Amino acid sequence: xxxxxxxxxxxxxxxxxxxxxxxxxxxxxxxxxxxxxxxxxxxxxxxxxxxxxxxxxxxxxxxxxxxxxxxxxxxxxxxxxxxxxxxxxxxxxxxxxxxxxxxxxxxxxxxxxxxxxxxxxxxxxxxxxxxxxxxxxxxxxxxxxxxxxxxxxxxxxxxxxxxxxxxxxxxxxxxxxxxxxxxxxxxxxxxxxxxxxxxxxxxxxxxxxxxxxxxxxxxxxxxxxxxxxxxxxxxxxxxxxxxxxxxxxxxxxxxxxxxxxxxxxxxxxxxxxxxxxxxxxxxxxxxxxxxxxxxxxxxxxxxxxxxxxxxxxxxxxxxxxxxxxxxxxxxxxxxxxxxxxxxxxxxxxxxxxxxxxxxxxxxxxxxxxxxxxxxxxxxxxxxxxxxxxxxxxxxxxxxxxxxxxxxxxxxxxxxxxxxxxxxxxxxxxxxxxxxxxxxxxxxxx
Amino acid sequence: xxxxxxxxxxxxxxxxxxxxxxxxxxxxxxxxxxxxxxxxxxxxxxxxxxxxxxxxxxxxxxxxxxxxxxxxxxxxxxxxxxxxxxxxxxxxxxxxxxxxxxxxxxxxxxxxxxxxxxxxxxxxxxxxxxxxxxxxxxxxxxxxxxxxxxxxxxxxxxxxxxxxxxxxxxxxxxxxxxxxxxxxxxxxxxxxxxxxxxxxxxxxxxxxxxxxxxxxxxxxxxxxxxxxxxxxxxxxxxxxxxxxxxxxxxxxxxxxxxxxxxxxxxxxxxxxxxxxxxxxxxxxxxxxxxxxxxxxxxxxxxxxxxxxxxxxxxxxxxxxxxxxxxxxxxxxxxxxxxxxxxxxxxxxxxxxxxxxxxxxxxxxxxxxxxxxxxxxxxxxxxxxxxxxxxxxxxxxxxxxxxxxxxxxxxxxxxxxxxxxxxxxxxxxxxxxxxxxxxxxxxxxx
Numbered sequence: 061x062x063x064x065x066x067x068x069x070x071x072x073x074x075x076x077x078x079x080x081x082x083x084x085x086x087x088x089x090x091x092x093x094x095x096x097x098x099x100x101x102x103x104x105x106x107x108x109x110x111x112x113x114x115x116x117x118x119x120x121x122x123x124x125x126x127x128x129x130x131x132x133x134x135x136x137x138x139x140x141x142x143x144x145x146x147x148x149x150x151x152x153x154x155x156x157x158x159x160x161x162x163x164x165x166x167x168x169x170x171x172x173x174x175x176x177x178x179x180x181x182x183x184x185x186x187x188x189x190x191x192x193x194x195x196x197x198x199x200x201x202x203x204x205x206x207x208x209x210x211x212x213x214x215x216x217x218x219x220x221x222x223x224x225x226x227x228x229x230x231x232x233x234x235x236x237x238x239x240x241x242x243x244x245x246x247x248x249x250x251x252x253x254x255x256x257x258x259x260x261x262x263x264x265x266x267x268x269x270x271x272x273x274x275x276x277x278x279x280x281x282x283x284x285x286x287x288x289x290x291x292x293x294x295x296x297x298x299x300x301x302x303x304x305x306x307x308x309x310x311x312x313x314x315x316x317x318x319x320x321x322x323x324x325x326x327x328x329x330x331x332x333x334x335x336x337x338x339x340x341x342x343x344x345x346x347x348x349x350x351x352x353x354x355x356x357x358x359x360x361x362x363x364x365x366x367x368x369x370x371x372x373x374x375x376x377x378x379x380x381x382x383x384x385x386x387x388x389x390x391x392x393x394x395x396x397x398x399x400x401x402x403x404x405x406x407x408x409x410x411x412x413x414x415x416x417x418x419x420x421x422x423x424x425x426x427x428x429x430x431x432x433x434x435x436x437x438x439x440x441x442x443x444x445x446x447x448x449x450x451x452x453x454x455x456x457x458x459x460x461x462x463x464x465x466x467x468x469x470x471x472x473x474x475x476x477x478x479x480x481x482x483x484x485x486x487x488x489x490x491x492x493x494x495x496x497x498x499x500x501x502x503x504x505x
Numbered sequence: 506x507x508x509x510x511x512x513x514x515x516x517x518x519x520x521x522x523x524x525x526x527x528x529x530x531x532x533x534x535x536x537x538x539x540x541x542x543x544x545x546x547x548x549x550x551x552x553x554x555x556x557x558x559x560x561x562x563x564x565x566x567x568x569x570x571x572x573x574x575x576x577x578x579x580x581x582x583x584x585x586x587x588x589x590x591x592x593x594x595x596x597x598x599x600x601x602x603x604x605x606x607x608x609x610x611x612x613x614x615x616x617x618x619x620x621x622x623x624x625x626x627x628x629x630x631x632x633x634x635x636x637x638x639x640x641x642x643x644x645x646x647x648x649x650x651x652x653x654x655x656x657x658x659x660x661x662x663x664x665x666x667x668x669x670x671x672x673x674x675x676x677x678x679x680x681x682x683x684x685x686x687x688x689x690x691x692x693x694x695x696x697x698x699x700x701x702x703x704x705x706x707x708x709x710x711x712x713x714x715x716x717x718x719x720x721x722x723x724x725x726x727x728x729x730x731x732x733x734x735x736x737x738x739x740x741x742x743x744x745x746x747x748x749x750x751x752x753x754x755x756x757x758x759x760x761x762x763x764x765x766x767x768x769x770x771x772x773x774x775x776x777x778x779x780x781x782x783x784x785x786x787x788x789x790x791x792x793x794x795x796x797x798x799x800x801x802x803x804x805x806x807x808x809x810x811x812x813x814x815x816x817x818x819x820x821x822x823x824x825x826x827x828x829x830x831x832x833x834x835x836x837x838x839x840x841x842x843x844x845x846x847x848x849x850x851x852x853x854x855x856x857x858x859x860x861x862x863x864x865x866x867x868x869x870x871x872x873x874x875x876x877x878x879x880x881x882x883x884x885x886x887x888x889x890x891x892x893x894x895x896x897x898x899x900x901x902x903x904x905x906x907x908x909x910x911x912x913x914x915x916x917x918x919x920x921x922x923x924x925x926x927x928x929x930x931x932x933x934x935x936x937x938x939x940x941x942x943x944x945x946x947x948x949x950x
Contacts, residue, residue, distance in 0.1 A: 095866075170855075170865065170866065171855065175855050203866075216893075216894070217894055217914075217915070217916040217917075217918075219916065229821070230821060231819055231820060231821020231822065231824075231892075232819070232821075232866075232892075232893075232914070233818070233819030233821055233822050233892030233893065233913060233914035234819070234821045234822065234825075234913075234914070235914075236892075236893070236913075236914035236915075236916070237913040237914040237936075240913075240914065240915075240916050240919075243916075282821060284821070284824060306825075308821075308824045308825050308827075308828040309824075309828065310828055310832065311827075311828050311831035311832055312831070313827050313828070313830070313831040313837055314824060314825075314827045314828030314831055316827075317823060317824045317827040317828070317837075317861055318824045320857065320859060321820035321821065321823065321824050321863065322820065322821075346825070346829075346936065346938040346939075347825065347913075347936045347937070347938060348935075348936055348938075348939075373678070374676055374677070374678030374679070375676060375766035375767065376674070376675060376676020376677075376678055376679045376727060376729070376753075376766065376767075377676065377678050377679065378762060378766065379676075379729060379753045379754075379759060379762045379763045379766050380679075380751075380753050380759075380791070380792065382753075382756075382758050382759045382762040383753040383754065383755055383756050383758070383759030383762070384791075385758070386756035386757070386758040386759055387755065387756055392758055392762075410615075410616065410620050412765065414765060416762055418766065420615065421540075421615065421648075421677070447676075447677075447678030447681075448661075448677075448678060448681070449661070449662055468678060468679075468681075468682040468685075468792075469662075469677070469678035469679070469680075469681030469682040469685065470662070470681075470685075471662040471664065471681070471685050471688075472662075473662075474685075490793075491682075491791065491792045491793055492792070493791040493792060493793075494791075494793075
């Protein structure tokens with residue numbers, strides 16, 4: 061099959077970027093203020109397993125490594141070049157990389173098409189040279205690549221927590237925020253790719269690559285506009301994993317700002333909306349949803365239907381959850397008589413046997429478990445809201461049916477339990493609204 | 506004026522609850538599993554400055570304090586009773602408190618009107634006895650009162666950070682989550698009152714009280730329904746401070762859940778919406794907005810108009826902010842020619858002089874300050890988005906015009922700077938969308 065073959069070829073060619081055996085840092089610097097220093101340091105501090113070659117015209121030693129005047133001076137094979145030199149010098153550097161047999165480059169430097177016609181011409185030359193050598197390029201004008209499963213952090217900030225969410229972004233900051241949250245949550249991420257100007261590698265290539273990446277369960281995208289509509293559609297169709305997109309440009313002003321930021325053709329929002337729906341792509345409406353939806357889709361199984369039971373120690377949180385669930389088309393269905401009878405017999409008499417099921421201030425982990433076990437056969441998903449400092453909460457959750465955990469109002473106990481949940485790869489959401497909105501994505505398609 | 510006099514009388518009568526000189530804990534327990542232990546311990550650990558009297562039929566000593574069989578055994582004057590005994594015993598305990606001259610009570614215990622007709626009768630008697638003695642009651646069936654400015658934590662969790670946001674809630678958990686966030690942010694709160702069943706003290710009393718409380722700048726409310734519409738309207742009209750309300754019940758199912766949770770007459774949402782608008786009450790649409798809006802209204806001055814400049818190191822964040830600003834009716838206005846000319850002369854040539862103003866990866870605190878100083882005379886508010894690990898950010902903000910700070914993607918540097926901002930009482934928002942939505946509240950009325 062032509063398509064499959066091209067996808068697999070494209071994937072193979074990206075291995076030099078994501079799984080290099082050796083790296084040259086073109087523009088490495090001994091000055092701690094420079095990006096050429098900071099990125100080299102991050103590569104070393106992340107514990108990259110192969111040789112790293114600083115390239116600097118003054119040679120000498122940088123961060124304890126012998127530095128080279130040019131990639132041609134290196135005798136061994138080099139897979140990846142991380143490029144941090146002024147834009148006008150980049151095409152020639154890529155030419156040298158090509159001659160050296162380097163197959164991947166991450167060009168951090170700005171000053172290309174985003175900076176005007178001269179920069180656009182530089183970028184065109186860069187792409188042409190790279191294509192001639194079969195060298196694949198991330199960027200230019202980007203925040204690099206962070207791939208903790210390969211101990212590769214050619215980016216910033218230095219965050220290394222291994223996980224299963226890939227974040228691909230036209231904004232470095234949005235990728236960095238996503239990684240930071242995933243790190244704080246102890247869930248981690250599988251990769252961060254800052255797209256930059258997309259002179260070569262674009263979101264379609266990366267969807268194809270991470271479709272086949274064993275460490276990735278979900279692909280999160282921040283896109284201001286797709287580079288090539290047809291290829292994007294093809295890549296999305298071929299992707300067996302959930303894709304979540306945050307795309308601004310719902311307003312005319314936002315659209316103009318996007319076009320000025322990344323020269324993306326932001327296009328009419330209705331068209332994007334229709335395409336996302338048709339391709340079963342999840343659309344986040346803000347940055348926190350990009351993260352929440354990714355968490356849910358990476359770590360929770362999909363419920364068979366929309367019938368949910370809300371179990372809570374916090375009546376108010378149950379009300380907030382019910383409101384959002386109804387708005388999202390979930391069914392907060394009454395307890396079947398059989399189940400209600402059984403629970404009435406087993407539980408203290410002052411509990412109100414209803415949905416939301418309010419365990420009140422008397423709640424403890426044991427009571428949650430009792431309700432979950434009894435109710436599991438009757439519902440498609442169970443929403444567990446822990447609304448107090450409830451120790452042992454992380455012991456309550458079972459495998460079937462899918463269970464969405466929301467934890468709030470528990471201060472230090474909450475933070476400990478959240479960490480325990482996340483170490484078990486059970487995602488925890490910080491408010492009823494965010495948890496329910498994330499759940500609604502699981503039943504959307 | 507009748508109204509003022511009644512408001513001031515009502516306020517005075519609440520002093521026994523919020524600023525007691527001494528406390529009896531009715532139902533204090535030596536068993537660390539019991540609420541009667543945990544709450545007594547929180548009162549002591551919070552460092553309450555006056556005498557604390559545990560009341561327990563077995564007397565003895567609890568947590569190192571002499572315990573009494575009844576409040577009548579105490580010789581000294583007592584201001585406040587915190588009541589944690591089973592519901593059927595509460596009316597008599599309140600009668601004894603009245604006889605003893607106690608003027609305030611916080612009834613934590615549940616089992617009153619929320620539990621059925623017998624409980625409702627108990628609650629009616631409790632209210633009647635309290636009224637006869639002129640004793641003001643918070644609760645029953647509540648999570649108590651936390652008032653760090655008076656070192657009073659008759660509640661849980663134990664959080665003591667002094668601040669200027671009062672949170673009044675029909676849900677203990679929602680109040681606890683609010684306090685916890687305010688504490689993590691180092692902004693703190695002025696008081697938390699868990700309303701419970703509102704047998705006596707309700708949201709109108711508390712709006713009146715905190716209207717005149719010198720430590721409070723904003724009143725945040727979680728309400729499932731108001732207890733007395735006319736009194737609520739009167740209190741809101743008389744309140745010179747911003748009020749933010751989170752009220753669920755936008756859907757029929759949410760409304761029913763609210764009525765079941767707190768027996769509130771949730772009523773038609775359109776009516777609430779109209780009342781909130783008429784009384785210039787800010788309505789949050791979720792729990793995080795309740796917090797964000799309160800932060801903005803407590804700590805930021807109101808801009809004169811809707812003309813904003815967005816200054817960012819993150820183009821993507823600028824785009825997201827622009828989109829939401831346009832949706833919220835803010836004006837992301839182009840730079841006046843004079844200002845653009847001045848900045849073009851002073852700044853590196855590759856900066857795009859536009860709105861959002863993108864300082865790119867070259868941004869540092871000094872550049873932010875330069876743009877803010879130059880642009881201040883031309884805009885009603887400036888939105889500063891720090892989208893990288895930017896040290897010194899907290900030095901950039903000036904007094905005029907109002908400046909909204911958003912910080913993301915900065916990992917550890919971001920957390921240090923956020924703390925520095927908050928210690929200066931400059932609120933920081935975690936995403937472009939949340940910052941802009943909060944700003945929009947400042948220009949709403």
